[in-house]
Amino acid sequence: MIVDDDYLVRAAIEGILAPRKDIVVVAAAASGAEAVVMARAERPEVVLMDVQLPGMDGIQATRTLLAEVDTQVVAMTSLASVDTVQRMLEAGAYGFVLKDAAPDALADAVLTVARGDAYLSPRHTRALVERLASDTGADGAREAARLFAALSDRERDAARLVAAGATDGEIAERMYLAPSTVKSHIQQVRVKFGVRNRTQIGVIVERAGETPA
Structure with a gap:
């Protein structure tokens, strides 16, 4: 499931992932609150969660969603400080990827957390x-x-x-x-x-x- 308040971003990510035989996009949400509702219904294995969302942000949405649904969350953002990465991980996210990452990196993040392993954008690992x-x-x-x-x-x-x-x-x-x-x-x-x-x-x-x- 893809969660982002920008329609073009959601469409772009779905366009990257949809052609792959090992990934199926089951839903797309435009807000944190909508993501929680959709996750209850669709039960996705992996949620790509934007950090900056209107109303309920990605951090709170991740915390709320994981309390109700057995899934894994990969946080997404365009710009991220180490503090933001740490807060998302503390909320329960099991992966973190930048939106400007290569398409293969985005797919790799989804598949990595689907296997039960964590994924972190390499540029944030050291800090x-x-x-x-x-x-x-x-x-x-x-x-x-x-x-x-x-x-x-x-x-x-x-x-x-x-x-x-x-x-x-x-x-x-x-x-x-x-x-x-x-x-x-x-x-x-x-x-x-x-x-x-x-x-x-x-x-x-x-x-x-x-x-x-």
């Missing part, structure tokens, strides 16, 4: 990791260092690049590996860290003092 990682003490740093030490050499390299905000493609190029191998390494890092997404990987790496310059 969010730094903010979240700063909220810890000596015990948190020691635990992060212990978890990081348990990784293999390749897993450590991949985890460091995740913390730096690199995409899978950039990591594959930097490590001279196939993208599928990179995904496997990152999955193993998630398992060993006991986390669900890349941002959480980055926070542990940052707390361990292992993020590359």
Whole structure:
């Protein structure tokens, strides 16, 4: 389901996603209140939620919708501060993508959260990791260092690049590996860290003092 108060934006996003065989657009809403009503009726697997909405904004709409419907929310916006990203994630959004992202990135965000994994626009990953990682003490740093030490050499390299905000493609190029191998390494890092997404990987790496310059 697509939620945006601009008709042209809704039409453009639907035009990007509709041709794909692995994505079906079931509804489109123009406001937060309308999104809640439509989600109750359509039960979409994923909701693309604009942050700046009239009346009930995307943050409140996300919080209200997720309290009533079993779905995943990907937040969308044209401009976003780290504070906005954090507030949307705290409201329950499981992904965040910029509207000026490439069409493939928008589809990737939908499919990623549909699989139960989190998606964050790479340009926001680093700043969010730094903010979240700063909220810890000596015990948190020691635990992060212990978890990081348990990784293999390749897993450590991949985890460091995740913390730096690199995409899978950039990591594959930097490590001279196939993208599928990179995904496997990152999955193993998630398992060993006991986390669900890349941002959480980055926070542990940052707390361990292992993020590359």
